[in-house]
Amino acid sequence: MRGIVKGFPGVRALDGIDLDVSAGEVHCLLGQNGAGKSTLIKVLAGAHQPDAGRIRWRGEEVRLPDPGASLRLGIATIHQELDLVDGLTVAENIHLGHETTRWAMIARSEANTAAARLLHRLGHPEMSPTTEVGRLSAAGKQLVSMARALSRDARLIVMDEPSAVLDRGEVERLFEVVRGLADRGVAIVYISHRLEEIRRIGDRVTVLKDGRTVASGLPANTPTTEVIRLMTGRSIDYVFPPRTPVPEGAEPVLEVESLGRRGEFRDIDLTVRAGEIVGLAGLVGSGRSEILETVYGARRPSTGTVRVAGTTVRPGRPAAAMAAGIGFCPEERKSQALVLDDSVQRNITLADLRRFSRWGFPDRAAERRAAADQATGLDLRPPDVDRPVRTLSGGNQQKVVLARWLSRGCRVLLLDEPTRGVDVGARAEIYVLIRDLAARGIAVVVVSSEIEEVIGLSDRVLVVSDGELVFEGPAEDIDEHRVLDMVMEGDVA
Ligand SMILES: Nc1ncnc2c1ncn2[C@@H]1O[C@H](COP(=O)(O)OP(=O)(O)OP(=O)(O)O)[C@@H](O)[C@H]1O
Ligand SMILES: [Mg+2]
Structure with a gap:
């Protein structure tokens, strides 16, 4: 060519x-x-x-x-x-x-x-x-x-x-x-x-x-x-941002107890404290995404409960999860997350339109400002919030999905493959953003197929194999090979 x-x-x-x-x-x-x-x-x-x-x-x-x-x-x-x-x-x-x-x-x-x-x-x-x-x-x-x-x-x-x-x-x-x-x-x-x-x-x-x-x-x-x-055009040492220790006595924000769904996963216990990032590692099909979707209410659990800040969330209802302060950035952005023909701005503010109204009228200026701030923060290219999302490159579409939840102010953020398709430069920026959110007291759960990412970004790592938790421990005590051994063991069958 x-x-x-x-x-x-x-x-x-x-x-x-x-x-x-x-x-x-x-x-x-x-x-x-x-x-x-x-x-x-x-x-x-x-x-x-x-x-x-x-x-x-x-x-x-x-x-x-x-x-x-x-x-x-x-x-x-x-x-x-x-x-x-x-x-x-x-x-x-x-x-x-x-x-x-x-x-x-x-x-x-x-x-x-x-x-x-x-x-x-x-x-x-x-x-x-x-x-x-x-x-x-x-x-x-x-x-x-x-x-x-x-x-x-x-x-x-x-x-x-x-x-x-x-x-x-x-x-x-x-x-x-x-x-x-x-x-x-x-x-x-x-x-x-x-x-x-x-x-x-x-x-x-x-x-x-x-x-x-x-x-x-x-x-x-x-x-x-x-x-x-x-x-x-510049050099990046794309290391993960340093971990800030979760403060002693930080309250549990998300508490998941014996959550299960027939045929998918069972007995999942998971507690995430304010300011903590918990990573779920495992193979595709191990149940990681299903767990997140169930916590978010997109799937109905057959057993167990989800609590946010001590209050039980009504199961199987995304609206209830959102009202409780749970944000969810799904794996399949195209089918689950984006309205492709709508503008970048609309897609960013979609989950939060109530915040952008004054006396019942839409406050377009505030909506625009919020979207533009996120676009700048995530280095959206081009930084034009009026374009239809369909015309953005794949990685930039991913940034729009993230921006929506970052701008919303949730207490719990569930991220499924947050950097899929994102280039190395923007990746480093997204890691910093996620760390900053945690530092502001948000409880974060991250699922990623890239084990380096789970370990590098999280405070604590949970390994899921075949629908069960097989390991839980601080991220600094674990390395990639150990995680691989654990997930592969479940995979031999
Ligand atoms: N159908 C379209 N209409 C308008 N602009 C478009 C269209 N398709 C692509 N673009 C623009 O062309 C440029 C290149 O996009 P392209 O999808 O080729 O990037 P890419 O290198 O594949 O990025 P990524 O790594 O994110 O997939 C971007 O600015 C994008 O917004
Ligand atoms: Mg592309």
């Missing part, structure tokens, strides 16, 4: 990008949130038309007027926002968009067998091809999307943050698949904000900044500090 330019109203998303990818290599694309990575690969996928620039494919200049054109050349893309159809089965989604003449003639059972084979190759023989996709977790959907790309026999597979919804074990399997493909001569474009992944899986790295290529085809083992400097 040479000199690719793409503008949207008010933004020049791509401002002359060059990218060269060779057969058999894993080429990583790096850049801060909003740098233009997803836009670039949408151009390559035929989903966006560039305003200028040329694309050459195996030596010949090509035009990609629509996604079908890319697919026919052998370019398969796994987009950041997965484009699956919830009402169809796993197998139907995998074969979706294949030349219909070919697939219409193939019996359903054959489609299911082919799908099962692909899922097996991805290390998930247990996933049924006949399950409806809408019922899968984020990680499950990601796998379906990957199986679909594999089913095309593509020469180039583009993966836009495939690991963001996967846990460690699944990332390992993904890497095996990626390596296997590259060894057979398939070219891979891999986008991720996790720099350690890039060093492990990547052969070369291209760094984008503000819609331009600032480094192309660097070796993947270029020192991290150098890569960060290229991405951000």
Whole structure:
């Protein structure tokens, strides 16, 4: 790709990008949130038309007027926002968009067998091809999307943050698949904000900044500090902010007692004091997210109670949880959290509209100020609160969800994967913000698939395996390997 330019109203998303990818290599694309990575690969996928620039494919200049054109050349893309159809089965989604003449003639059972084979190759023989996709977790959907790309026999597979919804074990399997493909001569474009992944899986790295290529085809083992400097234009020592000890005698704010939900988790006891950050570690599917959702009332518990500041919260009702001061930033921001066509401002103030009214009339100025403050605090890019959320990059959408709860003033904050898809620079800022909230006396519970994050950010760590708490202890007494051993033990079955 040479000199690719793409503008949207008010933004020049791509401002002359060059990218060269060779057969058999894993080429990583790096850049801060909003740098233009997803836009670039949408151009390559035929989903966006560039305003200028040329694309050459195996030596010949090509035009990609629509996604079908890319697919026919052998370019398969796994987009950041997965484009699956919830009402169809796993197998139907995998074969979706294949030349219909070919697939219409193939019996359903054959489609299911082919799908099962692909899922097996991805290390998930247990996933049924006949399950409806809408019922899968984020990680499950990601796998379906990957199986679909594999089913095309593509020469180039583009993966836009495939690991963001996967846990460690699944990332390992993904890497095996990626390596296997590259060894057979398939070219891979891999986008991720996790720099350690890039060093492990990547052969070369291209760094984008503000819609331009600032480094192309660097070796993947270029020192991290150098890569960060290229991405951000500054150097960041992205360590976690220091822990401030929870004051002696701090009151318990959140008390969860023998909480359980049939088939999901049981006997969960959890107390979080004012000013404390508690991290839940565990594999995807271990029950971490379900526990948070139940505390928030989005799921009804079969046993147990939730108390906030000593008062029992009515179970199974998010409204009751919110009234009690519980804030929840969910894992799947798109389906659960954002109103995509609404403005950034509306999405930030959504949970708190009452605060922004005076004598019953909406106080637009106050609403705007609150939203603008958060946008600045989280380094939202662009810092324009009037844009529809749909037009923000993935990482910036995540910041909007966080901003909503940060601005609301809750007593308990439940954060499920708070930095998913967020670049290294903004990550460091989010950690500081979460620490500051705790310092103001808020009780925080964090779930993350990144064990370093759980340990680095929390005061106390709880490990969940197979729906049960298997460990609880101060974060400084535990390291990544111990947590891994504990979660893997539960996983051998
Ligand atoms: N459909 C659109 N309409 C308007 N602006 C858009 C649209 N899509 C992307 N943009 C803007 O283009 C810029 C680049 O966005 P892009 O999604 O490519 O970033 P990214 O590098 O993938 O970021 P992230 O790491 O957060 O996913 C951003 O400023 C974004 O707000
Ligand atoms: Mg993106």
